[in-house]
Amino acid sequence: MPEAGDGPRQAGAPRRRGAVLEDAILRAAAEVLGESGVAGLTMDEVARRAGTNKNAIYRRWPSRVALGVAAYRRLTAAETTVPDTGSLRDDALELLRRANATWSSPYGEILRGLIAAAGGTPGLLAELRDPEAGGDAYGAAWTAVLGRAVSRGEAAPRALHPRVVSAPVALLRNEYLTRGVPAVPDAVLVEIVDEVFLPLVHGRSAGRDTG
Incomplete structure (x- = not known):
């Protein structure tokens, strides 16, 4: 059963779920952190870039700071x-x-x-x-x-x-x-x-x- 809460998608595109959606959210959050810092990290902007909605993010991370920590860990692990x-x-x-x-x-x-x-x-x-x-x-x-x-x-x-x-x-x-x-x-x-x-x-x- 597809995961509820995924955002708009192109017609015929498969609905993302699980690790695929989580990776898209973290990638979007890392981009926002790199461009705008912690002050610019908002759930709305991350949801827009990830092509999902805030509910899908909040189910995984209860706050923008928790999301920011996960995204920062992703950035530093790569470096x-x-x-x-x-x-x-x-x-x-x-x-x-x-x-x-x-x-x-x-x-x-x-x-x-x-x-x-x-x-x-x-x-x-x-x-x-x-x-x-x-x-x-x-x-x-x-x-x-x-x-x-x-x-x-x-x-x-x-x-x-x-x-x-x-x-x-x-x-x-x-x-x-x-x-x-x-x-x-x-x-x-x-x-x-x-x-x-x-x-x-x-x-x-x-x-x-x-x-």
Whole structure:
């Protein structure tokens, strides 16, 4: 039975449903975010671009912010690749530099807008930041980078700890908050890696519990 709530379609065209309709909605929402930011993301505009109606969107996402989070995850998942230089330090610096560049890019503006709009909804904030949910593509990349270091023997398996994985990006976000600027000097990124991240990894590798 066709899914109710799909919008106008050309005569003879099959009615979209399930994953096909969901993909069209997310693609339209990602386009709106890229062009107009969070402020321009409306259910009406997404429905128009996706060729559906608002009821079909609301059945999947209860608010425009929830839709925006899902669309942002789609955007960042397509953009993030995992560096593999053969060195944990070099991989870590590359990831921090990418994150720093992203934060000052249009993607960073979208992310800041979504964080502000989702401020009263912890579940949406978790989706933006949780690598297991796909919300934080950089978090997943850090896990992969540290996992490779373990495989190379550069770090012990117990170094692959969620607190260790999240530390560099958490410190970078703190720099944005305390400095009030959209980009952090490269020297600070080097400090985060050399003075905090690598000592955490080596401390756990040496058998000292860091948390």
